Amino acid sequence: MEAVNLSGxxxxxxxxxxxxxxxxxAYGAAIDVPEQIRALVTADKDERGGLxxxxxxxxxxxxxxxxxxxxxxxxxxxLLRYQSITExxxxxxxxxxxxxxxxxxxxxxxxxxxxxxxxxxxxxxxxEYGRECYLGVAAGMPxxxxxxxxxxxxxxxxxxxxxxxxxxxxxxRCPRLLTISTDESxxxxxxxxxxIACSYLNGGSVAEQYFDLLSDxxxxxxxxxxxxxxxxIATAAYCALRxxxxxxxxxxxxxxxxxxxxxxxxxxxxxxxxxxPKPAQFDADDLVGYSQQLYHxxxxxxxxxxxxxxxxxxxxxxxxxxxxxxREMSLRKRKRLDPSxxxxxxxxxxxxxxxxxxxxxxxWLDVKRDKLPQDVLDEFEPFKPYLDLVWDEVxxxxxxxxxxxxxxxxSLVQHATPLSDMIINSLIDRxxxxxxxxxxxxxxxxLSEQQCGDMCDRLVSGRFESxxxxxxxxxxxxxxxQGTDEQLWKLFNHIPSADRTWARLALIGRGLLxxxxxxxxxxxxxxxxxxNLGPSIGARFNFAKSNNYQEWFFSNYQDxxxxxxxxxxxxxxxxxxxxxxxxxxxxxxxxxxxYPLLKAKLIRLMNGFHPVTREHLQYLLxxxxxxxxxxxxxxxxxxxxxxxSRGLDDRLIxxxxxxxxxxxxxxxxxxxxxxxxGNGPDTRHGDDKVAIEIGGATDVLxxxxxxxxxxxxxxAIYHLFRRKALSPDDLTLVMSKxxxxxxxxxxxxxxxxxxxxxxxxxxxxxxxxxxKYTLTSxxxxxxxxxx
Numbered sequence: 001m002e003a004v005n006l007s008g009x010x011x012x013x014x015x016x017x018x019x020x021x022x023x024x025x026a027y028g029a030a031i032d033v034p035e036q037i038r039a040l041v042t043a044d045k046d047e048r049g050g051l052x053x054x055x056x057x058x059x060x061x062x063x064x065x066x067x068x069x070x071x072x073x074x075x076x077x078x079l080l081r082y083q084s085i086t087e088x089x090x091x092x093x094x095x096x097x098x099x100x101x102x103x104x105x106x107x108x109x110x111x112x113x114x115x116x117x118x119x120x121x122x123x124x125x126x127x128e129y130g131r132e133c134y135l136g137v138a139a140g141m142p143x144x145x146x147x148x149x150x151x152x153x154x155x156x157x158x159x160x161x162x163x164x165x166x167x168x169x170x171x172x173r174c175p176r177l178l179t180i181s182t183d184e185s186x187x188x189x190x191x192x193x194x195x196i197a198c199s200y201l202n203g204g205s206v207a208e209q210y211f212d213l214l215s216d217x218x219x220x221x222x223x224x225x226x227x228x229x230x231x232x233i234a235t236a237a238y239c240a241l242r243x244x245x246x247x248x249x250x251x252x253x254x255x256x257x258x259x260x261x262x263x264x265x266x267x268x269x270x271x272x273x274x275x276x277p278k279p280a281q282f283d284a285d286d287l288v289g290y291s292q293q294l295y296h297x298x299x300x301x302x303x304x305x306x307x308x309x310x311x312x313x314x315x316x317x318x319x320x321x322x323x324x325x326x327r328e329m330s331l332r333k334r335k336r337l338d339p340s341x342x343x344x345x346x347x348x349x350x351x352x353x354x355x356x357x358x359x360x361x362x363x364w365l366d367v368k369r370d371k372l373p374q375d376v377l378d379e380f381e382p383f384k385p386y387l388d389l390v391w392d393e394v395x396x397x398x399x400x401x402x403x404x405x406x407x408x409x410x411s412l413v414q415h416a417t418p419l420s421d422m423i424i425n426s427l428i429d430r431x432x433x434x435x436x437x438x439x440x441x442x443x444x445x446x447l448s449e450q451q452c453g454d455m456c457d458r459l460v461s462g463r464f465e466s467x468x469x470x471x472x473x474x475x476x477x478x479x480x481x482q483g484t485d486e487q488l489w490k491l492f493n494h495i496p497s498a499d500r501t502w503a504r505l506a507l508i509g510r511g512l513l514x515x516x517x518x519x520x521x522x523x524x525x526x527x528x529x530x531x532n533l534g535p536s537i538g539a540r541f542n543f544a545k546s547n548n549y550q551e552w553f554f555s556n557y558q559d560x561x562x563x564x565x566x567x568x569x570x571x572x573x574x575x576x577x578x579x580x581x582x583x584x585x586x587x588x589x590x591x592x593x594x595y596p597l598l599k600a601k602l603i604r605l606m607n608g609f610h611p612v613t614r615e616h617l618q619y620l621l622x623x624x625x626x627x628x629x630x631x632x633x634x635x636x637x638x639x640x641x642x643x644x645s646r647g648l649d650d651r652l653i654x655x656x657x658x659x660x661x662x663x664x665x666x667x668x669x670x671x672x673x674x675x676x677x678g679n680g681p682d683t684r685h686g687d688d689k690v691a692i693e694i695g696g697a698t699d700v701l702x703x704x705x706x707x708x709x710x711x712x713x714x715x716a717i718y719h720l721f722r723r724k725a726l727s728p729d730d731l732t733l734v735m736s737k738x739x740x741x742x743x744x745x746x747x748x749x750x751x752x753x754x755x756x757x758x759x760x761x762x763x764x765x766x767x768x769x770x771x772k773y774t775l776t777s778x779x780x781x782x783x784x785x786x787x
Contacts, residue, residue, distance in 0.1 A: 002081075002142045002143045002145070002146040003081060003146075004080070004081050004143065004146045004147060004149075004150075005081075005082075005083055005150075006081050006082050006083065007082075007083055007084075008082070008084070009041060009082070009084065010041055010078060010079050010081070010082045010084070010085065011078065012037065012038065012041065012075065012078065014074065014075065014078070015034050015037060015038070015075060016034070018034075018071050019630075019631075020033055020034055020068070020071075021596065021597050021631070022067075022596075022597065022630065022631040022634075022666070023066070023067045023068040023071055024066055024067055024068060025058040025059050025061070025066045025067075025068040025069065026057065026058050026059075026061030026064065026066065027058055027061075028563075028566050028567070028570060029566065029597050030058075030066075030067075030068035030071075032058075033058070033059070033068055033072060036051065036054065036055070037072070037075055039051055040052065040079070041079070041084075041085075045086060045087075048085075048086075048087045048090075049087060049090065052087060052090050052091065052094060055072075055094060056094070056097070059072055059098070060094070060097050060098060063101045063102050064127075065098055065101075065127070065129045065130055065133050066129055067129060069098055069129060069133055070129055070132045070133055070136055073095065073098060073133065073136040073137055073140075074136070076091050076094065076095060077095070077140040077143055079091060080092070080140075080143060080147060081143070086152070088147065088150065088152065088155040088158070089152070089154040089155050089157070089158040092144070092147075092155070092158035092159060092161070092162050093158055093161070093162075093302055095137045095140070095162060096137070096161065096162050096165065096302070098133045098136075098137060099133050099134045099136075099137035099138070099165060100134065100165060101130065128673075131718075135714075135742075135746060137162075137166075138166045138169045138775075139169075139741075139742050139775065141163065141166060141169040141170055141173065141774075141775060141778070142774050142775070144159045144162055144163050144173075145159075145163070145173045145176055147159040148160070148176055148177075148180060153186070153187050153189065153190050156180070156186075156190050156193070156194075157189060157190055157193040157302070158302060160177060160180075160190075160193040160194050160196070160197040161193065161197065161302040161303065163177070163197050163201070164196065164197040164200040164201060165200075167200070167201050167202070167204075167782065168745075168748075168749055168752070168778065168779045168782040168783075169745065169775055169778055169779060170197075170201055170204065170778065171201065171204045171205055171778045171779070171781050171782035171785070172204065172205055172774075172777060172778035172781055173201075173204065173778070174198055174201055174203060174204025174205055174206050174207075174210065175204075175205065175206050177194040177195075177197050177198045177201075177204075178194070178198060178206050178209060178210055178213065180194035181194040181195040181198065181213065182213065188230075188231045188232050189231070191232055192231055192232055192235040193303065195213075195232075195235050195236065195239055196235060196238070196239060196303060198210050198239070199238075199239035199242055200242075202244055204782075205781055205785070211249065211252070213236075214236050214239055214240045214252065214256075215249070215252050215255075217232065217233055217236035218233065218236050218237065218240065218252065218255045218256055218259060219255065221233035221236070221259075223259065223262065225262075226266060227266055227269075228263070228266050228267045228268055228269035228320075229259060229262055229263040229266065229267075229268050229269060230268075230269050231268055231269060231306075233259060234259065234260075234263045234268045234306060234310070235306065236256070236259075237256040237257075237259035237260045237263065237310065238256075238260070238306060238309050238310050238313060240252050240253060240255075240256035241253065241256050241257065241260060241310075241313040241314060242313055257314060260310045260313070260314045260316070261314065261316060263307065263310055263318075263320070264307065264310055264311065264314065264316055264317070264318035264319065264320060264321075265318070265319050265320060266320060267307070267320035267323070267324075268306060268307065268320075307320060307321050308321070336363075336366055336367050337362070337363035337366040337367065337405075337408075338363060339360050339363040339364045339367065339376075341363075342356045342357075342359050342360035342363065343356060344356045344357045344360055344379070346379075346382070347382075349382075349383070349386050349389075351389045351390060354383055354386045354387070354389050354390050355389075355390045355393055357379075357380055357383040358383070358387070358390050358393065358394065358412065360379075360380075361376065361380045361412055361415065362397060362405075362408050362409060362412050363408075364376050365408040365411045365412055365415075366404060366405065366408040369411070372415075377415065380415065380416075384416050384417075384418075385420075387416050387419070387420070387423065388420050388422055388423065391422070391423060391426065394409060394412065394413065395426075397409035397412070398410065398413075398437070398438075406437070410437050410438055410441075413427075413438055413441055414438075414440070414441050417441065417444065417445070418445070418446075419441070419445055421448075424442070424445050424447065424451070425451075427441065427442050427445075428442065428447075428451060428454075431471050431474060432458075432471065434465050434470070434471060436469055436470060436471055436473075436474055439471075439473075439474040442474065442478065443474065443477055443478055443481070446482070447478060447482050449484060452478060452479050452482050452483040452484070452487060453483075453484075453487060455475040455478055455479050455483075456475075456479050456483060456487040456490055456491060458475055459472070459475050459476065459479065459491060459495050460490060460491070460494045460495055476491075476502045477502075479491060480502050480503060480505070480506035481506075483506075485510065485512060488503055488506050488507055488510070488512070489503075489507070489512075491503035492504060492507060492513075492519075500523045500526075501523055501524075501526075501527050501530070501535045504519075504520060504523050508520075516548060518552060518556075521548075521549055521552040521553070521556075522556075524538075524539040524542055524543070524549065525539070525543070525553065525560060525564045525567070525568050526564060527539035528540050528543065528564070528567035528568050528570070528571050529563060529564065529567040539571070540571035540574065540575055541571075541575055543568050543571045543572055543575075543577070544571055544572050544574070544575030544576065544577040545575065545577070547581060547582075550572075550577070550579065550581075550582050551582070551585075553568055554582060554585040554586065554589055555585075557589050558592070562595060562598065565598055566597075566598060566601065569598065569601045569602060569605065570601070572605055572608070573601065573604055573605060573607070576608060577605065577608050578608045578609075578610055579605055579606075579608045579609065580608070580609050580610055583609065586602065586605060586606070587619070589602060590602045590603065596629035596631050596632055597631055599629075599632050599635075600629075600631045600632045600634065600635035601635070603620075603623070603632060603635040603636055603639060604635050604638065604639055606620065606639050607639055607642045607643075611646070611647065612643050612646045612647065612648060614648065614651065616643075617640075617643070617648055617651055617652065620636055620639060620640065621636075621655060623636055624636055624659075630664050630665075630666045630667065631666070633662070633664055633666070633667045634664075634666045634667055634669075634670050637656070637659055637667055637670045637671050637674060638670055638674070640652055640655065640656060640659075640674070641656065641670075641673075641674030641677075644674075644678065653694055653695075656671055656674055656675055656694070657675060657694070657696060657700060659671035660672050660675055660700050660704070665709045665711075665712070668704075668707070668709070668712055669709070669711060669712055669715060672700070672701070672704055672712060672715055672716065672719070673715065673719070675694050675697045675700055675701075676697060676701060676715075676719035676722075676723065677719075678693055678694055678697075697723075698720070698723065698725045701716045701719050701720050701723075701725070702716070702720070702730060704716035705717070705730060705733060705734060706733075710740055710742070710743055713734070713739075713743055714742070714743055714746055717730075717734065717743070717746060717747050717750055718746075718750070720750075721750040721753070721754075726750055726751075726754065728751075728754075731747050731748075731750070731751050734747045735747060735748075741772075741773040741774065741775045741776050742775060744773055744775075744776040745773070745775040745776045745778075745779040748776060748779040748780055748783055749779055751783060752779075752782070752783040752786060
C-alpha cells in the first residue's frame with residue numbers, strides 16, 4: 001500500500017531536480033512553476049484553492065497541456081500523501097484535467113487512443129504531452145487507491161472519479177471500490193461514487209459480484225410509488241443501463257428502467273450526509289424542486305447531474321428536471337414596478353412633479369427594460385434638464401440592493417443625457433470610488449479639460465482600480481478619446497509600458513506619432529506579453545511578418561529584458577516568421593545570447609529559412625558541440641527534423657540517425673521522435689508537412705528498447721506500436737529484464753491492442769513478472785480478461 005497521510009511538510013526535494021528552464025507552459029519558460037508549487041505548500045487553507053486554480057492558466061491553459069505539465073504531475077501526486085494538504089479533492093480533479101483535457105463525459109475516453117494514436121485530429125490523446133499526461137497520472141493509481149481510506153469523504157469521491165478513467169490501471173482496484181459501495185457506514189455520496197467508478201471500469205476483476213450488487217440494490221431497494229427515488233438506488237439504475245462489454249441481464253435492465261422512469265418523473269432523494277451543502281433556497285418539504293439540484297448542489301462535484309445521466313441512458317425526458325427549472329425561474333421572479341401609479345403633470349417642473357416623471361420612467365424601464373414605447377420617451381423629454389432637482393433620489397435608486405432597481409436606474413440616467421456638469425461631476429466621483437456602472441454614460445459625455453486631466457494624473461500616478469471593467473479602463477478610454485494632445489503625450493511617456501499601447505493608438509490616429517517610430521516598436525514588443533488579446537495578436541503578427549519590426553528587434557536585442565525577448569521570439573515562431581533576410585543578424589544574436597533557453601528559441605527560428613541550403617545545414621551541425629547546452633542541442637535536432645522534405649534529406653537523415661545515439665539524453669529523445677515520425681515533432685499538431693519514411697528507423701527504435709533512459713524505452717515502445725512494428729519478441733525482451741513498473745505496464749497496454757494472433761503466447765511469458773509490480777499486475781489481468 002502506498003504511503004499516505006504523512007505528517008510534516010511535503011518532501012519536494014525532486015522539485016530542484018527538474019530542469020524547469022528547459023520546459024515550457026502556456027506563457028513561455030516554466031521557471032515560475034517551482035515557486036508556485038512551494039507557495040502551495042506554505043500557503044494557508046484559504047489561499048490554496050486560488051493557487052491551485054492558477055495552474056489551470058499556465059499548466060492547463062484552455063484544455064492544452066505542456067512539457068511543464070508532464071513534469072509537474074509527480075509533484076502533485078507527492079502532495080496527495082500529506083495530512084497538511086487538505087485540498088486533495090481539488091488536486092485529484094486537476095490531475096483528471098491534466099490526463100484527459102476536459103473530461104465532460106467518461107464515455108468518450110478511449111484508452112487505445114492514449115496508448116496508440118487517435119484518429120481525431122484535435123483529440124487530447126493525439127497530443128504528445130496529452131498522452132504523456134494520461135500515462136503519468138495513471139502511474140499514480142496505487143496512491144489513489146490508498147486515498148480511498150482518507151477521512152474526508154470528498155477525497156474518496158474524487159479518488160473514485162479519477163480511477164474511473166483508467167480501465168487497465170484500475171482493473172485490480174475494483175474490489176476496493178465494491179467494498180466501499182456496500183459499506184453502510186459511508187455517506188451515500190461516497191457509495192454512489194464508488195458504484196459509478198465500478199460501472200466505468202466494467203466491474204474490473206469483480207465483474208460478477210458487481211452486477212449481482214446492482215441486482216440486489218434494484219430488487220431490495222425501498223422505492224414508494226410517486227415519490228423521489230433514493231440516491232443509491234437511482235445510481236444503481238443508471239449503472240445497470242450503461243453500455244458494457246459483456247451481455248446484459250435483461251430482467252435487471254427492465255427493473256433498472258422502471259426505477260429510472262420513476263426518478264425522471266419524481267426526482268431523486270438526496271441523503272443528508274453532510275458531505276455537500278444544501279442549496280441556499282432549500283425547502284425541506286419540497287423534494288421535487290430546485291432544492292434538489294442534482295447530482296449534488298455543489299457545482300464542483302465531479303460526476304455532474306445524475307438525472308441528466310439517466311435521461312441519456314434511458315432516452316427519456318425528465319419531468320423532474322423540468323420542474324426544477326420552473327422552480328428556479330419562479331425564484332428569480334419578482335413583482336415589477338407599476339408606472340401607472342405615478343401621476344405626472346406635463347408642464348410642471350417643480351421637484352415633486354419631476355420626481356414623479358423620473359419614478360414613472362424608472363418603472364417603465366423596470367418593466368420593459370430598454371424596449372420603451374416612443375410615447376414614454378417623448379413624455380420624459382421635457383424633464384431632462386431638471387434632473388438636478390431630484391438627483392439625490394436617483395442616487396438612492398442607483399445604490400439599491402435590488403439589482404433590477406439599480407439596473408433600471410442606470411438606464412434612466414442614460415436616457416437623461418445630455419447631463420449637467422453637476423451630475424457629470426457626481427458620476428466622476430462615483431467612478432473614482434470604483435463604481436463603473438455608468439462608465440458608458442460618462443464615455444459619451446463631453447468632459448472638460450480639467451476633468452480629463454484629473455483622470456490622466458490618476459493613470460500616471462497609479463490611483464485606479466485595475467482589471468477588466470474597472471475604472472482604469474474607463475479613464476484610459478476617456479482620456480484617449482477626449483484628452484488634449486499634451487495629456488496623450490503624458491500618458492505615452494509616463495504610464496507603465498503595458499498600458500502605453502492605448503495612448504500609442506490615439507496618437508497615431510491624431511497624426512501625432514508615426515507608426516514606424518522606434519517607440520512604437522518598443523511598445524509592441526511589450527504588447528507581445530499582454531493578456532489583452534487584441535493588442536497581443538496585432539503585435540505578434542507585426543514582429544512575425546514585418547521586416548521593419550524584425551530589424552528593430554535584432555538591433556535592440558541586447559537592450560530588451562529577457563521576458564520581452566522571449567515574447568517576441570515566441571511570436572515569430574508561432575506565426576511562422578520568414579527570417580531569410582535577417583539570417584546574418586540572427587546568427588550574430590545567437591552567438592551573443594548567454595541564456596540557453598533563449599538561444600534554443602533563436603535556433604528554432606531557423607525553421608523559417610526559405611530555401612534551406614547545405615550551408616544552413618553545415619552551420620546548424622557546427623553548433624552541436626560540447627559547449628552547447630542540452631536544451632540548445634534539442635532545439636537543433638528539432639530544427640533538423642523540420643527541414644526534412646526540403647531537399648537535403650541525403651545529408652540530413654544520416655545525421656539524425658547518428659544523433660539517436662548521442663550522449664545527451666534529451667537529444668536522443670528528440671532524435672528518436674524525429675526519426676520515428678519522419679519529420680519534426682510539430683507534425684503531431686496538424687502541420688501541413690509531409691512525413692517521409694526514414695530507412696532503418698524501425699531498427700533504431702528496437703535498439704532503443706535497451707537504452708539506459710526509461711523515457712526513451714517508453715518512447716520506443718510507443719513508436720514501434722504506432723508504426724505497427726511492435727512484435728511479441730520486442731515485448732518479451734522488455735519483460736525479461738529488470739524494468740520499472742511503469743515501462744512494463746505500458747508495454748502490456750501496447751500488447752493488448754495488438755491483433756490476437758500477434759499476442760498469442762504473450763500472456764504465458766508475462767505471468768512470471770514479480771508481484772511487486774502493482775501497475776503491471778493490474779494491466780496484465782486486464783489484458784487476460786480482454787482475451
